[in-house]
Amino acid sequence: SAVISQKPSRDICQRGTSLTIQCQVDSQVTMMFWYRQQPGQSLTLIATANQGSEATYESGFVIDKFPISRPNLTFSTLTVSNMSPEDSSIYLCSVFGQGTGELFFGEGSRLTVL
Amino acid sequence: LAKTTQPISMDSYEGQEVNITCSHNNIATNDYITWYQQFPSQGPRFIIQGYKTKVTNEVASLFIPADRKSSTLSLPRVSLSDTAVYYCLVGSFTSGTYKYIFGTGTRLKVLA
Numbered sequence: 346s347a348v349i350s351q352k353p354s355r356d357i358c359q360r361g362t363s364l365t366i367q368c369q370v371d372s373q374v375t376m377m378f379w380y381r382q383q384p385g386q387s388l389t390l391i392a393t394a395n396q397g398s399e400a401t402y403e404s405g406f407v408i409d410k411f412p413i414s415r416p417n418l419t420f421s422t423l424t425v426s427n428m429s430p431e432d433s434s435i436y437l438c439s440v441f442g443q444g445t446g447e448l449f450f451g452e453g454s455r456l457t458v459l
Numbered sequence: 460l461a462k463t464t465q466p467i468s469m470d471s472y473e474g475q476e477v478n479i480t481c482s483h484n485n486i487a488t489n490d491y492i493t494w495y496q497q498f499p500s501q502g503p504r505f506i507i508q509g510y511k512t513k514v515t516n517e518v519a520s521l522f523i524p525a526d527r528k529s530s531t532l533s534l535p536r537v538s539l540s541d542t543a544v545y546y547c548l549v550g551s552f553t554s555g556t557y558k559y560i561f562g563t564g565t566r567l568k569v570l571a
Contacts, residue, residue, distance in 0.1 A: 388561040450502025
């Protein structure tokens with residue numbers, strides 16, 4: 346299994362500002378995934394973050410808007426830049442369990458942009 | 460990437476068996492089928508995973524026909540606490556990265 350901690354759990358931000366979300370895992374993992382879940386919607390994969398290389402972004406997401414850092418095998422950050430109300434969502438960090446295809450999720454960071 | 464299709468919502472009563480079917484017509488040979496459960500304000504939680512035939516664990520069963528173009532999650536004797544959104548995922552290995560794409564999910568409501 347994997348235990349994932351995210352900070353902040355929730356925040357209210359002003360339009361035009363940026364917020365960095367932190368994800369800490371209790372074990373070393375190669376790949377970390379960032380998802381977004383807009384209100385009442387399913388999860389959308391933003392990017393895959395591998396330690397030691399640039400993140401791979403999914404269609405519709407760009408590095409300038411969602412820069413990701415992956416400084417070591419247990420930690421990653423996602424920044425939501427120049428926020429607008431459309432960025433109001435829950436952002437979730439996830440990793441695969443060791444040797445399994447099971448994806449573990451943090452509790453998410455609920456972001457509200459005014 | 461294999462796309463999944465599920466019913467948007469389902470209602471059931473306590474004690475009944477619930478079957479949620481997912482279509483994944485373009486599933487690749489190496490893909491596994493995984494189901495997740497999500498409660499409000501929580502991250503999704505793994506329920507069960509399979510490749511073919513039938514898989515059973517302490518909470519659910521997963522039925523996968525020979526052509527693997529669909530799968531059915533079976534929840535025996537549901538309770539009110541099983542009210543949640545259930546996602547069917549097909550794992551895709553693309554460009555050396557194994558990743559999951561979530562579909563729309565099925566919103567299950569269990570009634571007393």
